[in-house]
Amino acid sequence: MKKNKIKSFLFSFEQIPSLLYLLKWILICSILGVIVGSISAFFLLSLDWATNWRESHVWVIALLPVAGFIIGLSYHVFGHSVVKGNNLLLEEFHTPKKIIPFRMVPLVLFGTILTHLFGGSAGREGTAVQMGGAIADRFTKVLKLSKRDRKIILIAGISAGFASVFGTPLAGGIFALEVLVLGRIRLDAIIPSFMAAIFANYFCDIWNVAHTPYHIPIVADMTPINLLWSLLAGIIFGLVAMLFSKSTHFWSNLFNKQIKYPPLRPVVGGAILAIVIYSMGTTKYIGLGIPTIVDAFRVDLNSYDFILKLLFTSFTLGAGFKGGEVTPLFFIGAALGNVLIWFIPLPMGLLAGMGFVAVFAGATNTPIACTVMGIELFGIESGVFIALACSTAYLFSGHTGVYSSQIIGSPKHNLFMREKGRPLSEIKNKRTRK
Numbered sequence: 001m002k003k004n005k006i007k008s009f010l011f012s013f014e015q016i017p018s019l020l021y022l023l024k025w026i027l028i029c030s031i032l033g034v035i036v037g038s039i040s041a042f043f044l045l046s047l048d049w050a051t052n053w054r055e056s057h058v059w060v061i062a063l064l065p066v067a068g069f070i071i072g073l074s075y076h077v078f079g080h081s082v083v084k085g086n087n088l089l090l091e092e093f094h095t096p097k098k099i100i101p102f103r104m105v106p107l108v109l110f111g112t113i114l115t116h117l118f119g120g121s122a123g124r125e126g127t128a129v130q131m132g133g134a135i136a137d138r139f140t141k142v143l144k145l146s147k148r149d150r151k152i153i154l155i156a157g158i159s160a161g162f163a164s165v166f167g168t169p170l171a172g173g174i175f176a177l178e179v180l181v182l183g184r185i186r187l188d189a190i191i192p193s194f195m196a197a198i199f200a201n202y203f204c205d206i207w208n209v210a211h212t213p214y215h216i217p218i219v220a221d222m223t224p225i226n227l228l229w230s231l232l233a234g235i236i237f238g239l240v241a242m243l244f245s246k247s248t249h250f251w252s253n254l255f256n257k258q259i260k261y262p263p264l265r266p267v268v269g270g271a272i273l274a275i276v277i278y279s280m281g282t283t284k285y286i287g288l289g290i291p292t293i294v295d296a297f298r299v300d301l302n303s304y305d306f307i308l309k310l311l312f313t314s315f316t317l318g319a320g321f322k323g324g325e326v327t328p329l330f331f332i333g334a335a336l337g338n339v340l341i342w343f344i345p346l347p348m349g350l351l352a353g354m355g356f357v358a359v360f361a362g363a364t365n366t367p368i369a370c371t372v373m374g375i376e377l378f379g380i381e382s383g384v385f386i387a388l389a390c391s392t393a394y395l396f397s398g399h400t401g402v403y404s405s406q407i408i409g410s411p412k413h414n415l416f417m418r419e420k421g422r423p424l425s426e427i428k429n430k431r432t433r434k
Contacts, residue, residue, distance in 0.1 A: 070114060123326045126322075128161035174372055176197070185368070237358035240310070241329070244310050248314040285309050313328035337354055353386065363402050
């Protein structure tokens, strides 16, 4: 009886359970951060090795169909339950069914490394997020977490993977809160999300993994006309983000329809990619494309660079190769911003930086996370221009996105109020039926 009175007295102060909640998630997120941050470090070092080796042995691109078959067969035999990738994480969050199989981690890790080693055009965010989510869900089983806590740990896993692979802990924490539901942010998981992101980024850095630095040399004056130019640039970035999302879904649907045996899809796609790469005589549009991203801030690029990267990446992912979309979206956005200097009178570096994050914002429907990422990467001086570009791109990308399992929580405009609560995939299918 006395113990119950003491317990009742302690918990009559709201801060006591809050403190216990904080201590609980500090412990969980620190362990999660060590694991995810270390695996992300291994992943990033492996990608650097794969990229450097491929560029020194260009002949290996001819084996892209073979790599495609290995990836396709691996998922067909062992990974049928995890083939949805990032969308599986979103589906398990919204409609929980079973613990995410741990096999997702090795399958997506080595599938992505093979994609880059043999010349596919893909990113790394999807891989890091999937690994983070799958590892985090192990805690659900081990710690016997409640349904609510399971959702929180999934958010923490996503933020840990994203933050550690890009070196942006603030953006990673917000991305995980924002990406699950279009137009909504889940503040109930804000502390675990930020802690997981910060811990994972810290432990990734301990392994001496370097993240590429970006710099906007000149920022325009904050005048009304310059802000209007930023809005125009944001509209263009949003339309290109929509084009990327639709292109990826188009190639995926085409391969699924025309080739019934899944392992053959990346074989055919890899053969086509290898022929095109050798015919063009350049590896500029495969892999991550980081050298071109860096160049976009300081030198003139070809006017068609962004559209070729868009085609290469959407085709690679649509054919069934593994990897993320975000770094290619950085390439597409930065290269597009570089070209916009032809008719938008803003500094080249500023336009490249705005495009870098704005196309990403439009394709993933995460304008706040992308704005914060821009500030983390480029500095607060360009923050207003980046915020305008990201929010406008988010609006003009429409109700599309690279994550088809995103639920519409708050539609972008009144025309879609009836679609509230539906995933983006249903919106797309509904339009197709009409």
